[in-house]
Amino acid sequence: MVQIVRLFGEYLGQYFKTKLSYRANFLSELIGNLVFEFINMIFILVVFRHVATMKDWTRDEIIFIYGFFQVPYALFAMFFNFWDFNERYIIRGEMDRILTRPVNNLAQVCLESVAPDRIFSLLTGLLIMGYAAFQLKLSFAWYDLPVFLILVISSALIYAGVYTAIAAISFFSDSRTGIAPMIWNIQNYGRYPVNVYNKAIQILLTWILPFAFVGVYPAAYFLRRETWYFYTMLTPVMGIVFFCIGLTVWKMGVRKYSGAGS
Amino acid sequence: MIEVKSLVKEFRIHQTRPGLGGAIRDLFRREYKTVKAVDHVTFSVEEGEMFALIGENGAGKSTTIKMMTGILTPTGGEIIINGYVPYQEREKYVRSIGVVFGQRSQLWWDLSPLESFRLLKSIYKVEEAAANAWLDRLIEELDIGSFVNQPVRKLSLGQRMRCEVAAALIHKPKLLFLDEPTVGLDVLVKQKIRDFLRNLNETEKTTILLTTHDVTDIEALCKRVLVMDKGKLIFDGKLAELKEKWGSGTEILFQFRARTTPDQLRAALGDLPCELIRENEYAIRVKIQRSQEMLPYVLSTVMSTFEVSDVKMSEASTEDIVRNIYSTDSEVAAHE
Amino acid sequence: MSKLYAELIRIRFLTMLAYRVNYYSGIIIYNINIGAYYFLWGAIYGGQPQLGGLSPEQMTAYVAISWMSRAFYFNNIDQEIAQDVREGKVAIEMIRPYNYLSVKAAQALGEGMFRLFFFAIPGILLVSLFIPFHFPTSLQTWGLYLTSLLLAFVINTEINLLTGVLTFFLFRNEGIMWAKRVMVDLLSGVTLPISFFPGWAQALLAFLPFQAINYYPSMIFAGAAGADKAAQVLLLQALWIFVLLVPIALLWRQAKQKLVVQGG
Numbered sequence: 081m082v083q084i085v086r087l088f089g090e091y092l093g094q095y096f097k098t099k100l101s102y103r104a105n106f107l108s109e110l111i112g113n114l115v116f117e118f119i120n121m122i123f124i125l126v127v128f129r130h131v132a133t134m135k136d137w138t139r140d141e142i143i144f145i146y147g148f149f150q151v152p153y154a155l156f157a158m159f160f161n162f163w164d165f166n167e168r169y170i171i172r173g174e175m176d177r178i179l180t181r182p183v184n185n186l187a188q189v190c191l192e193s194v195a196p197d198r199i200f201s202l203l204t205g206l207l208i209m210g211y212a213a214f215q216l217k218l219s220f221a222w223y224d225l226p227v228f229l230i231l232v233i234s235s236a237l238i239y240a241g242v243y244t245a246i247a248a249i250s251f252f253s254d255s256r257t258g259i260a261p262m263i264w265n266i267q268n269y270g271r272y273p274v275n276v277y278n279k280a281i282q283i284l285l286t287w288i289l290p291f292a293f294v295g296v297y298p299a300a301y302f303l304r305r306e307t308w309y310f311y312t313m314l315t316p317v318m319g320i321v322f323f324c325i326g327l328t329v330w331k332m333g334v335r336k337y338s339g340a341g342s
Numbered sequence: 343m344i345e346v347k348s349l350v351k352e353f354r355i356h357q358t359r360p361g362l363g364g365a366i367r368d369l370f371r372r373e374y375k376t377v378k379a380v381d382h383v384t385f386s387v388e389e390g391e392m393f394a395l396i397g398e399n400g401a402g403k404s405t406t407i408k409m410m411t412g413i414l415t416p417t418g419g420e421i422i423i424n425g426y427v428p429y430q431e432r433e434k435y436v437r438s439i440g441v442v443f444g445q446r447s448q449l450w451w452d453l454s455p456l457e458s459f460r461l462l463k464s465i466y467k468v469e470e471a472a473a474n475a476w477l478d479r480l481i482e483e484l485d486i487g488s489f490v491n492q493p494v495r496k497l498s499l500g501q502r503m504r505c506e507v508a509a510a511l512i513h514k515p516k517l518l519f520l521d522e523p524t525v526g527l528d529v530l531v532k533q534k535i536r537d538f539l540r541n542l543n544e545t546e547k548t549t550i551l552l553t554t555h556d557v558t559d560i561e562a563l564c565k566r567v568l569v570m571d572k573g574k575l576i577f578d579g580k581l582a583e584l585k586e587k588w589g590s591g592t593e594i595l596f597q598f599r600a601r602t603t604p605d606q607l608r609a610a611l612g613d614l615p616c617e618l619i620r621e622n623e624y625a626i627r628v629k630i631q632r633s634q635e636m637l638p639y640v641l642s643t644v645m646s647t648f649e650v651s652d653v654k655m656s657e658a659s660t661e662d663i664v665r666n667i668y669s670t671d672s673e674v675a676a677h678e
Numbered sequence: 679m680s681k682l683y684a685e686l687i688r689i690r691f692l693t694m695l696a697y698r699v700n701y702y703s704g705i706i707i708y709n710i711n712i713g714a715y716y717f718l719w720g721a722i723y724g725g726q727p728q729l730g731g732l733s734p735e736q737m738t739a740y741v742a743i744s745w746m747s748r749a750f751y752f753n754n755i756d757q758e759i760a761q762d763v764r765e766g767k768v769a770i771e772m773i774r775p776y777n778y779l780s781v782k783a784a785q786a787l788g789e790g791m792f793r794l795f796f797f798a799i800p801g802i803l804l805v806s807l808f809i810p811f812h813f814p815t816s817l818q819t820w821g822l823y824l825t826s827l828l829l830a831f832v833i834n835t836e837i838n839l840l841t842g843v844l845t846f847f848l849f850r851n852e853g854i855m856w857a858k859r860v861m862v863d864l865l866s867g868v869t870l871p872i873s874f875f876p877g878w879a880q881a882l883l884a885f886l887p888f889q890a891i892n893y894y895p896s897m898i899f900a901g902a903a904g905a906d907k908a909a910q911v912l913l914l915q916a917l918w919i920f921v922l923l924v925p926i927a928l929l930w931r932q933a934k935q936k937l938v939v940q941g942g
Contacts, residue, residue: 108854
């Protein structure tokens, strides 16, 4: 573990050296992220031009949830970039190289694609949250900060678990792009309150692909919506459970890859 | 150091059905076929040996190497290398080996090799001072000092390959695997890498395993050769023995002063198993199988019986031998 | 020559079929996408009879059909072109006896047809089991919709070719391509019918090609555009197809020159 942390520092150094040689790309990714967030905000703003509330949520509450939703995702995306896992490690065979090195293989894959530039998404998320909190005149106690940190880390673990499991599917199937982009589509429904969806989708977003735990459930605590407090408290549990599931599927995948699993 | 006992690896291969209808049926149910990629392979290697594993594409070389490096788990059989079972204690085991995959890079594409070496030092947790001295030696002996600071993507294949070898040796492994290390390289670079490997083997007692298509690699480096065909190990021995077993023997071209027919020559040689080919009225080619025993007899008999103006001898090259092996049916070869 | 393109379309279609995990998950996720937006809009309407000129029923049809249309016109050929450029494959493509961009467009059509037949149609049938959903009854509406959809495909493909060819000049522009993708989804009306936008934004969008990609065909399908309006819409789409050809041709000529000079 200590070694992995030290390696993280080294990889981070390499990251900046690489990125500096591709400044144009760095900029283009940054623009891409900003446009994406801007457009999501537009959706909320345009819709609330026509209505006052969505179910029982006001515009600023929805904006607050959206802002919160950004933060754990950015944290997760800093360390886990599995979008081209199949292409890079399975099809081009880089997994072989990973397996001939004496560091945990999942840690290696994560470290090889650290993306500290995600800090910008994290900051915009905080900014959006701050704006909404100001509009809603929310008040915070000192212990809200550690609660916030715990909730954000738990939500990030949910992402990590889900996407690790999905990346590990590449070990079992020859599918080219995998299903990650599609899960990503579902994830985006986590940024609206789950009670706008019907029962089946609520169950999906709570228990199967628990993306309600990366947005509305934890955010409800800061909006002082006591009806949702049970789910808020469940967030760390779900984080740990799903992260463990992700690790297990990954391990099974590596075993299958090395031909011991079938 | 390396113990491999009746190693087996089977793969299930998905069979695609032809056409649109087939593709749609494949969506729902797939057909599989089991293929034995490695079939009861047994061999052992001493520390400090340099040996080559050769065979056609699909003979099972890569699968064997992947099992020996811990990437693949065998279906059956045993492997013990450096005291480890590779696939069971992979993270500990891989510290004692170095791997160069000719087709895949160990180095970070956008960074200089030196940066990659630094990262690898952290990955293998090597002791700084000793590692630096060792790295300096690698850089000097592989002659990569002049470009080790340029990004990998700007290096030529030959330059990159030498850096790959250095990268695989950063942690001073006792065993080095080289999978097709010289594919596409020019003669000078090949020579440099071979000289380096030979020196490494002599000074550090590093065991080196080479898979290759290039016969000149084997001739330059390896005393011992393993030949695989259709998953089976069909030969394990010295290069000289390989030549004797599969070599098309020795050819002797006699140039006579007087007209000579093959019948006259046959009469002189008696029932010695050899082939006589008439080149022209004055020249006859004699082909014999086992050169060591028969060559002196043939030479002395012919020279003493006829008036010979010139003798040319030629031995089959290793390349011919390898071609010979591949064209022979493995079943026949195995039971010979 | 047309035989070549037919073959390209067929091959891409078969390639898509070969990846079955993608296929199964694709159908499920199309349903989830449509379903989630359906409920989101349900919550937004919250009993109101009309928003942005659409009744809740029309909105339901709009959401379902805009996703179905998207399944057909959507493709990633800009990213494929970018990859060919990065890996230097494009130099090889140049010496082949065909037009590289047309080949990419043909592949996109194969992919679109696959998604239409294997994602969208089963998807929409499945969705119609859970959501009250009316298909148009007149053959004329179907004909107009399908024509409009085909034109939409051409326009979207042209835009993708445009961003793809930009890689020749920018080398790495993944971020820009991604931004383009979400922009197209917003401005074409997948996420939000154009009639919801404020007046000034609608006026601005009228001068851009994006609503021709989704909003027009979807409105025809949802029955919100009559026959006269529909004819007008098809004409506008055709116009955009020709207008967009100009920047593609110009950029492509530049790109080829650049390739010759720099050798890829």
